[in-house]
Amino acid sequence: MTQDELKALVRTVPDFPHAGILFRDVTTLIGHGEGFAVAVTLLAQQAAAIGAEAVAGIEARGFIFGAAVAARLGLPFVPVRKPGKLPVPVLALDYALEYGTGTLEVDPGAVHAGQQVVVIDDLVATGGTALAAVELLRKATARADHALFLIDLPDLGGADRLRGAGVAVQSLMDFPGH
Numbered sequence: 001m002t003q004d005e006l007k008a009l010v011r012t013v014p015d016f017p018h019a020g021i022l023f024r025d026v027t028t029l030i031g032h033g034e035g036f037a038v039a040v041t042l043l044a045q046q047a048a049a050i051g052a053e054a055v056a057g058i059e060a061r062g063f064i065f066g067a068a069v070a071a072r073l074g075l076p077f078v079p080v081r082k083p084g085k086l087p088v089p090v091l092a093l094d095y096a097l098e099y100g101t102g103t104l105e106v107d108p109g110a111v112h113a114g115q116q117v118v119v120i121d122d123l124v125a126t127g128g129t130a131l132a133a134v135e136l137l138r139k140a141t142a143r144a145d146h147a148l149f150l151i152d153l154p155d156l157g158g159a160d161r162l163r164g165a166g167v168a169v170q171s172l173m174d175f176p177g178h
């Protein structure tokens with residue numbers, strides 16, 4: 001499958017969840033067996049190449065890709081969760097994303113000091129979500145020097161914002177002009 005064929009599996013929905021947002025929906029890609037497998041294989045190759053020792057996935061769509069990559073590589077999976085879901089004391093951070101605000105939480109016991117934890121999510125837009133995940137993992141004393149995405153919306157500046165925070169960013173495709 002070519003990069004263009006993989007990209008064509010992403011559905012674009014105008015005005016979701018708010019007027020003016022062009023929503024890049026991965027539901028159609030994960031609903032395509034070969035497309036999902038190719039995406040996971042490519043992300044797993046990138047995670048292996050950077051020497052990831054654990055994979056952090058961001059709830060909810062980041063769980064789909066992150067967990068699959070972790071299982072493929074035999075690495076621990078660290079869930080970065082939306083609030084109130086983890087049954088232990090957590091580190092928490094508020095953040096803003098393209099179409100709203102939220103809070104992410106991490107169990108500090110899920111990572112080790114100095115462990116290289118790669119952050120995986122389906123999409124980076126403003127980078128607010130991924131940066132919050134990186135900051136939480138670093139606060140938990142892990143290293144979070146890499147983030148992998150299926151989709152980058154480069155005009156929203158998130159990948160550059162992450163790079164400015166010392167995070168190397170890779171994505172499988174981008175949608176310029178978002």
Ligand SMILES: O=P(O)(O)OC[C@H]1O[C@H](OP(=O)(O)OP(=O)(O)O)[C@H](O)[C@@H]1O
Pocket residue numbers: 058059060061062096097098099102121122123124125126127128129130158
């Ligand atoms: O770069 P940003 O501007 O921060 O936006 C990117 C985030 O937005 C989406 O998550 P959403 O909060 O919609 O949650 P979901 O995965 O539960 O659908 C997406 O899955 C990323 O996590």
Ligand SMILES: Nc1ncnc2[nH]cnc12
Pocket residue numbers: 021022023024025097098099123125126153178
């Ligand atoms: N335009 C967009 N499409 C899908 N998910 C998103 N998360 C933030 N912005 C998004």
